[in-house]
Amino acid sequence: MTSKEFLTIIKKEANPTDYKRYLKQLNYKKITSDEKLAVFEVPNRYLASWIKSKYKPLIQHCFEIYDGTKPHIEIKITGEKKSKKEIISEKAKNEATESTILNPSYTFDSFVVGSSNQMAYNASLAVSEKPGVQYNPLFIYGGTGLGKTHLLQAIGNDAIEKGKTVIYVTIEQFMNDFTFSIKNKNMEHFRGKYRKCDVLLIDDIQFLSGKEQTQEEFFHTFNELHNAKKQIVMTSDRLPSQIAGLVDRLKSRFEWGLTADIQMPGLETKIAIIEKKSELNGINLSREIVNYIATNLDNSIREIEGVLIKLNASASLLNQEINLELAQSLLKEQIREKKENIKLPDIISLVANELNIKPSDIKSKKRTATVANARRVVIYLARELTHNSMPDIAKFLGMKDHSSISKNIQKTNKLIETDENFKLIIQNLKNKIIH
Numbered sequence: 001m002t003s004k005e006f007l008t009i010i011k012k013e014a015n016p017t018d019y020k021r022y023l024k025q026l027n028y029k030k031i032t033s034d035e036k037l038a039v040f041e042v043p044n045r046y047l048a049s050w051i052k053s054k055y056k057p058l059i060q061h062c063f064e065i066y067d068g069t070k071p072h073i074e075i076k077i078t079g080e081k082k083s084k085k086e087i088i089s090e091k092a093k094n095e096a097t098e099s100t101i102l103n104p105s106y107t108f109d110s111f112v113v114g115s116s117n118q119m120a121y122n123a124s125l126a127v128s129e130k131p132g133v134q135y136n137p138l139f140i141y142g143g144t145g146l147g148k149t150h151l152l153q154a155i156g157n158d159a160i161e162k163g164k165t166v167i168y169v170t171i172e173q174f175m176n177d178f179t180f181s182i183k184n185k186n187m188e189h190f191r192g193k194y195r196k197c198d199v200l201l202i203d204d205i206q207f208l209s210g211k212e213q214t215q216e217e218f219f220h221t222f223n224e225l226h227n228a229k230k231q232i233v234m235t236s237d238r239l240p241s242q243i244a245g246l247v248d249r250l251k252s253r254f255e256w257g258l259t260a261d262i263q264m265p266g267l268e269t270k271i272a273i274i275e276k277k278s279e280l281n282g283i284n285l286s287r288e289i290v291n292y293i294a295t296n297l298d299n300s301i302r303e304i305e306g307v308l309i310k311l312n313a314s315a316s317l318l319n320q321e322i323n324l325e326l327a328q329s330l331l332k333e334q335i336r337e338k339k340e341n342i343k344l345p346d347i348i349s350l351v352a353n354e355l356n357i358k359p360s361d362i363k364s365k366k367r368t369a370t371v372a373n374a375r376r377v378v379i380y381l382a383r384e385l386t387h388n389s390m391p392d393i394a395k396f397l398g399m400k401d402h403s404s405i406s407k408n409i410q411k412t413n414k415l416i417e418t419d420e421n422f423k424l425i426i427q428n429l430k431n432k433i434i435h
């Protein structure tokens with residue numbers, strides 16, 4: 001993203017007066033190669049601290065919707081130079097202390113409800129009306145980019161308005177905060193912070209997997225809050241029982257309250273979301289374009305949002321109206337680029353990693369149920385997400401001919417229709433490869 005593109009995006013998202021007076025002066029410099037830190041410059045210290053306190057989440061949101069990254073934001077003063085050591089220690093401190101930064105646009109009002117997310121929405125609303133009373137903990141799960149964080153933060157925004165103390169963190173931030181506190185012998189502060197809030201919101205809890213010490217600490221945090229009837233809400237890309245490397249006592253606790261899933265919405269809800277998002281961003285789209293986007297994108301709402309922003313940015317950079325041709329060419333280009341970037345070995349390593357087998361097993365002659373299943377998933381994803389032909393895929397996997405590829409795909413399609421859990425696994429893998 002260029003600095004100009006960034007300004008076009010944030011202009012649509014921010015309050016117009018704030019944009020004109022302050023945000024326009026943001027100069028986007030670069031994102032680090034690991035996509036973890038985006039650097040901006042502004043002319044003075046006052047502006048830097050104002051933007052940091054008020055607009056950091058929205059700036060992050062712009063990255064998220066534009067290209068699916070979620071970097072930390074650093075705002076430097078033009079011409080100011082910091083030593084590498086200073087930058088690293090600042091980043092560690094930020095990671096450790098950043099919490100309760102909620103995106104103000106993630107509210108219940110801006111969330112479109114349909115059958116795919118009705119239960120999660122109703123449960124979130126009930127929790128925010130009476131925290132700690134019903135559904136404790138609430139565990140929201142589903143594929144990436146389908147609105148879990150949106151609902152989680154809507155609960156937070158609502159609870160803050162009601163005067164509650166809210167902590168929102170990703171489990172990664174909780175972990176960083178924990179290790180930072182151990183290192184600095186500041187556990188009392190850490191425990192005081194997490195065990196004294198009214199509402200604890202934890203995003204992406206699946207990353208607790210395998211982190212034994214953090215699980216132990218989180219177990220005590222959980223118990224303390226639960227005993228005190230404080231609300232806990234977590235999100236995850238899978239059910240607690242499917243998080244490998246999570247101790248049983250946490251698995252069972254996560255299912256004490258309510259688990260509610262979010263699925264990819266059907267066509268009507270997708271249309272309503274596109275209409276809502278374009279209205280919120282002041283983007284004018286004809287019904288024809290809305291339908292076109294809704295029927296052609298079915299991976300995640302984040303992807304749809306990204307397309308809307310890109311469409312708007314291209315129209316404004318080209319100084320033309322948004323029309324169907326522009327939408328078609330943008331989508332075609334996006335699909336082509338994606339397919340070119342996805343390689344068969346990447347699919348194999350991701351599937352192997354997610355399904356807990358060795359990548360070499362997939363190309364081997366092994367026929368155990370786990371390996372055969374993983375191979376089938378690889379074949380399906382390779383066909384869906386790359387330009388490779390069936391003979392290409394067969395050759396790559398060392399299989400006899402393309403008829404076995406086609407049989408595998410038929411079997412996978414059947415499983416997707418009949419097995420909800422399998423469908424979720426496929427959807428998750430697809431999203432992980434695409435984003």
Ligand SMILES: Nc1ncnc2c1ncn2[C@@H]1O[C@H](COP(=O)(O)OP(=O)(O)OP(=O)(O)O)[C@@H](O)[C@H]1O
Pocket residue numbers: 065110111112113117142143144145146147148149150151237273276301302305
């Ligand atoms: N039903 C909805 N109504 C309005 N906006 C939605 C809805 N579902 C998703 N979105 C939007 O889609 C974007 C992605 O959603 P969100 O970040 O909440 O996804 P997620 O499920 O938490 O994904 P991840 O697991 O990758 O973190 C957000 O900008 C959110 O506002």
